[in-house]
Amino acid sequence: MNIPxxxxxxxxxxxxSFIVQMLPVSVNGFGVREATFGFxxxxxxxxxxxALLVSFMGAALIMLxxxxxxxVYLARSARR
Known part of the structure; x- marks a missing residue:
């Protein structure tokens, strides 16, 4: 990723981008986030x-x- x-x-x-993607106009901020980065x-x-690469990489990290x-939640609830 050689983006200057x-x-x-x-x-x-x-x-x-984080603030804009919280607006309730899309599912999980997809589309809005990309438009913000693109702009x-x-x-x-x-x-x-x-812009799309950086946006999708950020979304992938959030999902990861x-x-x-x-x-962790499932592992803790399985112990109970």
Whole structure:
């Protein structure tokens, strides 16, 4: 992933994306998150493909961490 974007730009885009994806206009923020990243990446002169890649990687990490929490929950409830 060789995307030339500064950390300071990501520090602005990611929190805005999290806030926008909480709006109740889509399922789990899909589509809204990608549109937000696409808009800001285009303003920075970066390709849309990079915006989608960063957005999907973030969504995959969120799902991975959620899945690990679900496994811990199931393991604890099985002991009871």
């Amino acid at each position: 974007i500064a950390f300071s730009d990501l520090a602005v885009i990611v929190p805005i 800001y990446f285009s303003r920075l002169g970066l390709p849309l493909e990079s 961490f959620s899945l690990s929490g679900g496994v």
